[in-house]
Amino acid sequence: MAAPLVSIRGLSVDFDDGRRAARAVDGVDADIAAGEAVGLVGESGSGKSVTWLAALGLLPNRARVSGEVRIGGMxxxxxxxxVLEGVRGKRIAMIFQDPSSCLNPVHRIGRQVTEALRLHRGMDGRAAEAEALRLFDQVGIADAKRRLSDYPHQLSGGLNQRVMIAIALAGQPELLIADEPTTALDATIQAQILLLLSRIRRETGMAMVLISHDLGVVAENVDRVCVMYAGRIVEQAPGEALFDTPHHPYTQGLLAALPTLTGPRRRLAAIPGSVPEPWNLPVGCRFAPRCPAAEERCRHEAPPRRVIAPAHQAACHFDVAGQSVWPAQEAAE
Amino acid sequence: MSSPLLEAIDIRRQYNVRTAGGVFGRKAVLQAVAGVSFRIDMGRTLGLVGESGCGKSTTGKLALGLIPPSSGEIRFVGSTLPAIGSAAWRDMRRRMQMVYQDPLGSLDRRLQVGPQIAEPLIIHDIGTPAERRERAYATMASVGLQKHHFERYPHELSGGQRQRVVLARALITEPKLIVCDEPISALDVSIQAQVVNLLLDLQDRLGLTYLFISHDLKVVRQVSHDVAVMYLGRIVETGQAEALFRAPAHPYTRALVSAIPSLGEKRERLILSGDPPNPVDVPAGCAFHPRCPFAIARCRSEAPALRRQPDGRAVACHRADDDAIALAA
Structure with a gap:
């Protein structure tokens, strides 16, 4: 395999407000290859957004970040x-969940796109406007010329997210971090935006990290998936392998907890308990208190990363060989 | 056929608004709910789905009599809802409760959760303080909370526990009907399953009837016997949950179902263009026609009625029994 585009090693993030210390991200290793689409899933507080905010130096000063995030030797x-400004928005761009809070409400959207073009590509005047029109076209905004002079409040949530994507594309990034890009949108609009992202990736060869809590969204849009729990990556695998034969009890539990739209209705297998607070993390395996297969060792010793297949790793003391550790659920009704 | 617990008969609710432009905007009428009828039998669940702004939450509030309908009628156990604020209304409200999306927002942060759970008993003047406390303990146990949670404050509990508190407070007056407005949308996946299972267990045990409002089709299928799909204030399709999701008949339902990302097989996608129209400015004819890939001239001029199909389903579409559409599915 060629050298990865972005390589993360031992990334940790601590927040300390003087009263209590919290470790939000704990020793994350990950590689993103050029042109690859990687999903990052986890529940709220698992550290999936913080990982990338830390990588791009976007966290406030009270966050202590350690480890390495390399792009092209830097x-x-x-x-x-x-150095960061040469990477942020240019080589790595990021879009967020709520587009309307990321856009400046008092500037016309055209100006916000041309500003990004000036910043990242040194374009001005006519050239910038022409390029903005092209970007609007690329992200599927109809009637682009007239839209350039609209304000964010005049656009729907879906259109604002398209504007955010246009701004992200302005720097012609090699990697797009999409942090819950469709969570605030309605189902039919979500489908439009996901389709748009995959079309843009096909056209530009841009790599993407799709951060989401929705396993369905991730399953349909990426090649490889990393599952995070309480600040650590607990399993990573190619999409199909992860969804067909999950090896970590947490991944298995998440999949069993999802209702489906087809097939027989079953009682959902709920994971007992709740996600630990980052200032009160269990020692050993962090999932041990909620895990049906946990033994004494899990409560003391952090599990090693077990290689299951090339590109498939799970951080668990036991090799469950793809067998679910959760009790089987009989069909309801 | 059993008698309906709750029945809505052609309910409408409109709001007078101004179009964009602040005080310069012209006056307009927003039809949040534009003629909705449904019935829920005792012990059953009706799922109400649709995108934001389709009027599903307003329908929920109308069903509980929290706001009066502009026209139409809500019947609860056979009789019309009494006027809001009257003694009869207060008495009826004891038997119907609401659970909202954001548990933290529906709890008072400065009060321990126990007294908040018992508060409806004080409002309805039920029992002595000691009896109320006993009943709070019993209700807490039934939703999986422990006695020691009584003295906790909302911020000391997890999201799932808070939603259990909200449920306990709704259940303490022993209601017949619970309107759940996106009850699990704010919860994490692993916690959602806990709450969904709890709602189903409670229905089994107490014979509760739910109006379950959600945008999450998978969860709605999990909990509902019947489903109604709303678009711009109207029900466009309604029927038995399993059948409706297996073979949606209305083009909008079909788009909604196909938009759900799935873990399993890749399905053919029906992706709609454009956004839902502004509810102040609803298109003439079928409100869905500007986004509908199957629209014909008739759809632009004539609003389709909700018609009963041979399989018991009701669909509001001129082309519902058109073979060409069925083939395109």
Whole structure:
């Protein structure tokens, strides 16, 4: 395999507000190859967004970040502002859940796109406007010319997310971090935006990290999936392998907890308990208190990363060989 | 056929608004709910689905008599809902309760959860303080909370536990009907399953009737016997949950179902263009026609009525029994 586009090693993030210390991300290793689509799933507080905010130096000062995030030989952690600015928005762009809070409400959207073009590609005047029109076209905004002079509040949530994607594309990034890009949108609009993202990736060869809590969204849109729990990656695998033969009890539990739209209705297998608070993490395996297969060792010793197949790893003491550790649920009704 | 617990007969609710432009905007009428009828039998669940702004939450509030309908009628156990604020209305409200999406937002942060669970008993003047406390303990146990949770504050509980508190508070007056408005949307996946299972167990045990409002089709299928799909204030399709999701008949339902990302097989997608129209400015004819890939001239001029199909389903579409459409599925 060629050298990865972005390589993360031992990334940890601590928040300390003086009263209590919380470890939000704990020793994350991950590689993103050029042109690859990787899904990052986990529940709220699992550290999936913080991982990438830390990588791009977007966290407030009270966050202590350690480890390495390399792109093209440069380490972004602790890098100077000048270095970071050459990467942020240019080589790695990021879009967020709520587009309307990311756009400036008092500037016309055209100006916000041309601003990104000036910043990242040094374009001005006519050239910038022409390029903005092309970007609007690329992200499927109809009647682009007139839309350039609209304000964010005049657009729907779906259109605003298209504007955000246009701004992200302005720097011609090699990697797009899409942090819950469709969570705030309605189902039919979500389908439009996901289709748009996959079309853009086909056209530009851009890599993407899709951060989502929705396993369905991830399953349909990425090649490889990383599952995070309480600040650690507990399993990573190619999409199909992960959904067909999940090896980590947490992944198995998440899949069993999902209702489906087809097939017989079963009682859902709920994972007992709740996600631990980041200032009160269990020692050993962090999933042990909720895991039906946990033994004494799990409560003391952090599990090693077990290689199951090439590109498939799970952090569990036991090799469950794809057998679910959760009790089988009989069909309801 | 059993008698309906709750029945809505052609209910409408409109709001007078101004179009964009602040005080310069012109006056307009927003039809949040534009003629909705449904019935829910005792012990059953009706799922109400649709995208934001389709009027599903307003329908829920109308069903509980929290807001009066502009026209139409809500019947609860056979009789019309009494006027809001009257003694009869207060008495009836004891038997119908609401559970909202955001548990933290529906709890008072400065009060321990126990007294909040018992509060409806004080409002309805039921029991002595000691009896109320006993009943709060019993209700907490039935939703899987422990005695020691009584003295906790909302912020000391997890999201799933808070939603259990909200449920306990709704259940303490022993209601017949619970309107759940996106009750699990704010919860994490692993917690959602806990709450869904709890809702089903409670229905089994107490014979509860639910109006379950959600945008999440998978969850709706999991909990509902029947489903009604709303678009711009109207029901466009309604029927038995299993059948409706297996073979949706209305083009909008079909788009909604096909938009759900799935873990399993890749399905053919029906992706709609454009956004839902502004509810102030509903298109003439069928409200869905500008986004409908199957629209014909008739759809632009004539609003389709909700018609009963041979399989018991009701669909509001001029082309519902058109073979060409069925083939395109």
């Amino acid at each position: 380490n972004l952690i602790g890098a100077e502002r000048r």
